[in-house]
Amino acid sequence: MALDRIAGEHSLLFIRSEQLFDLARSNSLFYLSYGIACCAIEGLMSAGGPRFDYDRFGIFHRGSPRQTDVMIVAGTVNKKMAPVLRRLYDQMPEPKWVIAMGACASSGGPFREYPNVVLGVDQIVPVDIWVPGCPPRPESMQFAFMELQKKIRDKTRERLDARADAR
Amino acid sequence: MPVQTPADALRAAGIACEPSDETLGAVVRLEAARIADALEALYAEGYDFLVDLFATDTGERLELTWHVRAFERHEDLYLKATVDYDGEAPSVWSIHPAALYPEREAAELLGMRFPGHPNPKRLLTVDGTEPLLRRSVLLRTAEEARLS
Amino acid sequence: MSAPAPIHREGMHQPVAVPCGLRCIPRGVDELATEHLVLNMGPQHPSTHGVLHVLVELDGEEVIAAEASLGYLHRGIEKLAESRRYHQVATLLDRADYISGLHTETAFALAVERLAGIEVPRKASYLRTLMMELNRYASHLVWLGTFGLDAGAMAPFLYIMRDREMLLDIIEAVTGSRMMFNYSRPGGVVADLPAGTEGKIREWLAHADGWLDENDALLGGNEIFRLRMKGTGVIDRTTALAFGMTGGCLRASGVDYDVRRDVPYCVYPELDFEVPLGSTGDNWDRYVVRVGEMRQCLRLIRQLLDGMPEGDHGSKMSRMLKPPAGEAYAAVESPRGELGIHLVSDGGLTPYRMRLRSPAYFNLAVVDEALAGGLLADAIVTLGSLDIVLGEIDR
Numbered sequence: 001m002a003l004d005r006i007a008g009e010h011s012l013l014f015i016r017s018e019q020l021f022d023l024a025r026s027n028s029l030f031y032l033s034y035g036i037a038c039c040a041i042e043g044l045m046s047a048g049g050p051r052f053d054y055d056r057f058g059i060f061h062r063g064s065p066r067q068t069d070v071m072i073v074a075g076t077v078n079k080k081m082a083p084v085l086r087r088l089y090d091q092m093p094e095p096k097w098v099i100a101m102g103a104c105a106s107s108g109g110p111f112r113e114y115p116n117v118v119l120g121v122d123q124i125v126p127v128d129i130w131v132p133g134c135p136p137r138p139e140s141m142q143f144a145f146m147e148l149q150k151k152i153r154d155k156t157r158e159r160l161d162a163r164a165d166a167r
Numbered sequence: 168m169p170v171q172t173p174a175d176a177l178r179a180a181g182i183a184c185e186p187s188d189e190t191l192g193a194v195v196r197l198e199a200a201r202i203a204d205a206l207e208a209l210y211a212e213g214y215d216f217l218v219d220l221f222a223t224d225t226g227e228r229l230e231l232t233w234h235v236r237a238f239e240r241h242e243d244l245y246l247k248a249t250v251d252y253d254g255e256a257p258s259v260w261s262i263h264p265a266a267l268y269p270e271r272e273a274a275e276l277l278g279m280r281f282p283g284h285p286n287p288k289r290l291l292t293v294d295g296t297e298p299l300l301r302r303s304v305l306l307r308t309a310e311e312a313r314l315s
Numbered sequence: 316m317s318a319p320a321p322i323h324r325e326g327m328h329q330p331v332a333v334p335c336g337l338r339c340i341p342r343g344v345d346e347l348a349t350e351h352l353v354l355n356m357g358p359q360h361p362s363t364h365g366v367l368h369v370l371v372e373l374d375g376e377e378v379i380a381a382e383a384s385l386g387y388l389h390r391g392i393e394k395l396a397e398s399r400r401y402h403q404v405a406t407l408l409d410r411a412d413y414i415s416g417l418h419t420e421t422a423f424a425l426a427v428e429r430l431a432g433i434e435v436p437r438k439a440s441y442l443r444t445l446m447m448e449l450n451r452y453a454s455h456l457v458w459l460g461t462f463g464l465d466a467g468a469m470a471p472f473l474y475i476m477r478d479r480e481m482l483l484d485i486i487e488a489v490t491g492s493r494m495m496f497n498y499s500r501p502g503g504v505v506a507d508l509p510a511g512t513e514g515k516i517r518e519w520l521a522h523a524d525g526w527l528d529e530n531d532a533l534l535g536g537n538e539i540f541r542l543r544m545k546g547t548g549v550i551d552r553t554t555a556l557a558f559g560m561t562g563g564c565l566r567a568s569g570v571d572y573d574v575r576r577d578v579p580y581c582v583y584p585e586l587d588f589e590v591p592l593g594s595t596g597d598n599w600d601r602y603v604v605r606v607g608e609m610r611q612c613l614r615l616i617r618q619l620l621d622g623m624p625e626g627d628h629g630s631k632m633s634r635m636l637k638p639p640a641g642e643a644y645a646a647v648e649s650p651r652g653e654l655g656i657h658l659v660s661d662g663g664l665t666p667y668r669m670r671l672r673s674p675a676y677f678n679l680a681v682v683d684e685a686l687a688g689g690l691l692a693d694a695i696v697t698l699g700s701l702d703i704v705l706g707e708i709d710r
Contacts, residue, residue, distance in 0.1 A: 033361045037388055037706055038413035040365075041457070042494060046483075049476030063361035080293050081366065081387045084358055110406065113306040113398070114391030116292060116299060135494055190430060191642040217559050219672040223659055234644070234657070234672075238556065241577055243644070265559030268385075268680050291386030291709060300394055 022156045025069060025095065026149040028058040032068040034088065036075025039102040039135040043074050047138035059145055065091040070148070071125070072141075076104035076111050077118045089125045095159065097128045097152070099144055106130045173209060173244050180208035192243050199231065199248035199256040203283075206233065206246070206262045213237040214244055217263035222273040224302045225249070229277050231256055235263075250279055252301075258283035276300040351379055354691075358387045362465045362695055365705030369682065371694060378694050381686040383679055388709040396669040401427055401501050401636040404666065409495040411671060412707040415454040417446050417490075418649035419656075419671070419707070420499040425580055425645035426658040427501035431638035437582075438626035439503035444581045445619045446489065446498060447647070449516075452523075452612045453482050454650040455605055458702045462602070463534050465699035466543060471533045478526045481519050488512055501636055503629010513620055523613055531606050544599035548697030550685050551596055558684075559677035562652025564701055567604045568596030574648035586618050598693075601700040608650075637664055651675045651702055673707040 007013055035044050048054045048061060062068045065088045077085055089098070100121050103109035108119040121127060128151060131144045152159075171179070174186035174195055182205050184197040197205055206214075218234040233246040250256055258281040259266045270281040271290040278298035281287065289296075297304055333340055352373045358366040366387035372380045392407050399407060408423055409416035421443050428435060456479045460472035483493045488509055490498040498505050534540050550560070555568040565572060573590040575583045591607030593600030640662040646655035652674025659668040678701050685701075686694045 032359070034359050036366050037390075038410055038494065041413060045457075046476065046480075046493075049480065050473055051477065051480045061361075065359070075366075076388065076390050078387070078389055079296070080291075080389070081358070084387070088359055108312060110410065111390040111392075111395065112312040113308075114299075114395060115304065115307060116296065117390055119312065137493070189641060191644060216556060218653070219655065219657065219670065221657070221670045223668045223670075232657070238572070245644075263559070264557045265677055265680065268676060286382075289386075291389040293386075299391065306394065306398060 016156070018160060019153075019156050022152050022159075026152040029070050029097075029145065029148070030060050030062045030068045031070040031072050031099075032065050032088065032092070033061045033063055034071060034074070036073065036077065036081065037104065039074035039104070042135040042138055043072060043101045043131075043141040047141045049138075052138040052142060054142070054145070057142070057145055057149070065089075066093065068092055069095070070097050070099060072099045072101050073105040073121045073125075073127075074101045076109060077121050077124065078116045079118065080116075082118050082124050085121065086124050094163075097148060098125050099129045099131060099141075099148065100127045101131045101141065101144070102136055103132065103134045106132065109134060171212075173212065173214070176208055176212045177205055180204060182208065191245055194245045194247060196247045199250045199254070202231075202233065202246065202248055203257040203259050203262065206235065206259050209235060209244070209246075210262055213240060214242075217259075217265040218243070220259075220266050220269035220273065222277045222279070222300075224277060224300060226302055228252070229254065229279055231273065233259070253278055253280070255280040255282055257281065260284060349374065356694075362461070362699060364461060364699065364703055367679075367698070367703065367705055367708075369686075369694075369698065371686065371691065373691060376690050376692075378686045378689055378691060381683050381694065383682050385679075385705075385709055388705045390710070392710045393669055393671060396666055398665055400634070400664050401638070401666065402632075402634045404669065405497050405500055406495070408671070409497060410706060411673070411710060412649060412651070412654070412675075412704050413494065414457050414704055415450045415650050416494070416496050417443075417450040417499055418647050418654055420496065421447060421581070422645050422647045422649075422654050422656045423658070423669070424499050424501045425647070426643045426656040427636065427638055429645055430641055430643035430658060430660055431501070431636065433502055433632075435503055436627045436629060438507075438624050439629040440581045441619060441623055442504045442508065442628055443499050444583065444586075445616065445623070446486070446496075446504075447581075448612050448615045448619065449482060449486055451650050452609055452616075453479055453486070455609045455612070456482070458605060458650070458699075459530060459534065459609075462696070462699045465696050466534075466540055468534060468537070468540070471530050474526070474530055474533070478523070478530075481522070485512065485515050485519060488515070500629070500632060502632025503627070505629070507628045508623075513623070516616065516620060520613060520617060524610075527606070527609055527613075535602060535606065541599065543693070543696060544597065544602055544700075546595075546597050546599075547689055547693040548598045548601075548685050548700060549596050550681055554681060554684050555596065558681045560652065560681060561674050561677065562648070562650070562702075563601060563604045563608060564596075564652065564678050564681075566590065567593035567600035569594050574646050574653050578646065580645070580647060582619075585622070586615055588615050588618075598696055598700045601702075605702070635664060637662060646672070649674060651704065651707075652678060654707075671707065671710055673710065675701070675703040675705075676708045679703050679708060 105121045111117045129144045177184045182201045186195045214235040214237045216236040216238040222231045228249040230249045275289045357368040368384040370382045405420045408419040456475045460475040463471035490496040588611045591604045638660045644657045655672035657670040661667040
């Protein structure tokens, strides 16, 4: 939507600042390179590769949690990994979102019967998008990001209320 | 070409053993306490490569398997010994450094000890985890694994 | 606030009164003390190839000692296999070595067939071998790309991802999935090649040589890459054998051992291929050996397509298999090395104990020897050159 078509020349646009920032954030999501297991090959490497291409959405990977908006939990989380996951989540600056990729991150997956496995990563961090699949196809991950973008743009009010409640 | 079978070499070194030929291959059963001496004697016979080391819970005892190979001859040999639960078998790391990780893993997942190991820490699980590969430790049931 | 107490320094026998309320007498720093820093590399790190956690003790930039801390992906594949029927175990094994699942599946199938005395149709063996070689190429492509990333080169990674997509299309057409194939089962394989697959593979082969040359020139032809790799991460022959290393890492150290040639399985006895060998065991040799293996893969795939027989692919395999009680071991040459499955059966529908002899597990044990004495930057490329997959290390 070209800006000069929604508003003529010399017009004034009024938009809430947080909505404008969320519009910008949704188009520039940086995710943490945190490939725990098999899902990393599909959802982080293949989906970022030339055929599926995350970069056209503005999505890019960063090495340090301090520089990311999204954490894609791609793989099974077990009791040894859980504190590390929480620490990485805490290191990310606000606002931040979590995508639980695959069956393992959503609910334990094919390994849910093993006592060492955590049944879903939402027991450790708050999750925004769950993606089914084992592993989800790269197209599923792109759809997940599109849903996340919608959530970021449309739920600005809810996010600010939640932040105010948390304070 | 070897002049004696592995069992002969072990008996010559004073280690009592029982060889048998099974679907698995050439298997020799011996006392767990003598395994370090046995592997040293076999090293001299050309069995210089440790392929694998693991333990199985038979239900009454733990059965350890050392899978060695005479690398040049491509001959495999399986040494088996049983220990009690929470028992011990000497560490063979000084003969085969390849045993360093598998011994730590067998110790923590099946609950036993390898005295002589230079770094007897847990390898795969956090402190306080029970020996997960024992038959007595059950997998989660469908009810427990369901999200509530 | 009272004046701070005077500070005792070594060599001083009596406390000296400090004037003007200073903290201490301003003698300056008279000795430069250094201490070793213990650094956590991972488990989250852009280049730990999965959730590998390596503790390195550093003296400045030089690595004094290294220790790998494993278990961040320990999911109980061995224990879960005890509650799956033999036909279902392939679903777990795909997820062990997730980059080359077919090799693990085939090793398990071979172990079960050895134990139960099952004859596999010739066509099924051919199909297994073809898919394993395609899988090996795909796995080495991932290694090549991530190895470049470790060294700081981002372009080869995106090129190999492009090459890999065409290969994954072919694998998906045959097995039904890009990654978790569930294709090779005890008794044969699940499906035959669909019509047109041979044409697609030949079309891919026509491009693959050129693309491999391109990627090799991008990385191996780069002077900086060569200088970084030559002479670093040296693992000599004795160390490699002592630690139970196998695969490309062992061959780079000068030991000529390849399970496909020395303990052959499937249709490898009928195929003609070379086994690239290194000499010094440094990172450059491991690079050259693996790129050589990729070229041999292409050669093998051509032979397999030319010699593909007609026949049954395993449609009569039993889904309620009950092998007799006993044990069996079968090994395949996975892209990482000798991947063995040791199967213990008690005559029931599920395995009693399944042990996965993971090549990357033993390749990784050498990390202390290989990293110590080098720089931290070399440590990262050495870890990349070992080609590890944490799924099979932690199981």
